[in-house]
Amino acid sequence: MSVYLDHAATTPMVEPALVAMNQQLRKLGNPSSLHTPGRSARKDIEQSRESLAKVVGCIPSEIIFTGSGTESDNTALKGLFWKGRKEGKNLVLISAIEHHAILDPAQWLQEHEGAQVIEIPVDSNGVVEIEALDTLLSQRADEVAVISVMHANNETGAIQPIAAIVQAANEYSIPVHSDAVQSFGKVGLNFAELGLTAMSLSGHKIGGPLGIGVLVLKRGLELPALLHGGGQEREIRSGTLNAPAIVALSAAAECSIPVEEIQQLRQLLENGIKQAVPDAYINSTGEKLPGIVNATYPGTESDTLLLLLDAEGIAASTGSACSAGVQRPSHVLLAMGHNEKSARSSLRFSIGTSTTRAEIERVLEVLPVVIERARAANLR
Numbered sequence: 001m002s003v004y005l006d007h008a009a010t011t012p013m014v015e016p017a018l019v020a021m022n023q024q025l026r027k028l029g030n031p032s033s034l035h036t037p038g039r040s041a042r043k044d045i046e047q048s049r050e051s052l053a054k055v056v057g058c059i060p061s062e063i064i065f066t067g068s069g070t071e072s073d074n075t076a077l078k079g080l081f082w083k084g085r086k087e088g089k090n091l092v093l094i095s096a097i098e099h100h101a102i103l104d105p106a107q108w109l110q111e112h113e114g115a116q117v118i119e120i121p122v123d124s125n126g127v128v129e130i131e132a133l134d135t136l137l138s139q140r141a142d143e144v145a146v147i148s149v150m151h152a153n154n155e156t157g158a159i160q161p162i163a164a165i166v167q168a169a170n171e172y173s174i175p176v177h178s179d180a181v182q183s184f185g186k187v188g189l190n191f192a193e194l195g196l197t198a199m200s201l202s203g204h205k206i207g208g209p210l211g212i213g214v215l216v217l218k219r220g221l222e223l224p225a226l227l228h229g230g231g232q233e234r235e236i237r238s239g240t241l242n243a244p245a246i247v248a249l250s251a252a253a254e255c256s257i258p259v260e261e262i263q264q265l266r267q268l269l270e271n272g273i274k275q276a277v278p279d280a281y282i283n284s285t286g287e288k289l290p291g292i293v294n295a296t297y298p299g300t301e302s303d304t305l306l307l308l309l310d311a312e313g314i315a316a317s318t319g320s321a322c323s324a325g326v327q328r329p330s331h332v333l334l335a336m337g338h339n340e341k342s343a344r345s346s347l348r349f350s351i352g353t354s355t356t357r358a359e360i361e362r363v364l365e366v367l368p369v370v371i372e373r374a375r376a377a378n379l380r
């Protein structure tokens with residue numbers, strides 16, 4: 001039996017998305033063309049934009065289609081920084097647990113564009129410390145070009161206090177961007193209610209296709225572009241619109257993810273881990289996404305665990321970057337207070353729509369044996 005528990009990395013396309021994409025792929029017409037096939041493709045896109053806007057609580061013109069969550073993050077962070085810099089602001093505030101799609105452009109802005117980047121710390125549950133942000137703002141608010149804090153973390157699932165962050169930022173009229181790639185479809189997400197300036201989404205995490213992302217950007221806001229060309233998408237993201245991926249994304253967003261079932265499977269997995277490996281502990285125990293279980297297994301190395309599980313047909317993840325074959329400890333777990341050793345003994349299982357109870361039971365059957373082997377390998 002093969003078990004896929006890496007749905008936070010990518011998850012299978014849902015049937016309505018596959019059907020919509022297949023149909024659209026057979027249609028002709030560049031959506032920017034004025035002839036009938038072009039206008040027809042444009043109509044399909046605009047319908048998708050409207051239904052997507054309803055799902056995420058924004059107006060249709062606030063939706064900008066991009067090529068990925070990474071592109072949306074880069075466009076928002078760099079664009080808002082450049083906009084702020086024109087007003088003499090060069091400070092970029094991000095949380096210490098951002099995905100590399102924010103961490104790396106922030107570092108790039110620091111190295112190439114004169115930005116100063118400050119990371120807001122998190123507590124031991126992996127939640128941004130709002131008091132630390134308040135202190136920073138009370139001292140340096142007039143220097144801040146942009147604040148970017150993810151809606152939920154991809155490694156631990158911990159949900160972040162976005163409403164409180166926006167409230168703090170509003171006092172100083174600072175724009176706030178949130179990477180909501182992991183939250184999209186899994187927890188309530190309403191752009192207008194959150195009061196955000198910008199929000200990133202991605203297609204392939206919700207049963208839509210790869211290669212499509214969304215930047216939700218407040219109405220009327222002009223942002224310097226990363227890509228220049230045909231002037232599509234408010235001149236913020238030039239490039240022929242990817243109609244098949246857009247209609248498929250919107251079809252996927254219309255399908256509700258069975259959050260309660262996923263949550264029950266997560267509970268089963270978490271309880272089972274604690275029973276099967278008594279000294280293991282779950283990382284992030286507060287409010288979190290329904291399908292993510294990140295646990296530490298003392299005395300093991302996570303890459304050994306990954307390989308041993310893979311040999312049993314089980315796909316999991318460390319959630320952290322792998323550089324030149326050497327597993328680096330997760331910056332998220334380090335920020336939560338782990339030392340390098342415990343961060344390197346941690347693993348993420350992520351549950352999705354297609355996950356079954358039998359699959360979770362299979363993992364729980366295999367896990368104690370795998371942990372024992374990984375511990376023995378570590379002692380050698």
Ligand SMILES: Cc1ncc(COP(=O)(O)O)c(C=O)c1O
Nearest residue numbers: 068069070099101154181182202
């Ligand atoms: C929180 C978060 N942000 C951004 C991304 C990047 O999205 P994409 O794969 O669409 O570029 C991911 C994907 O792993 C993610 O988990």
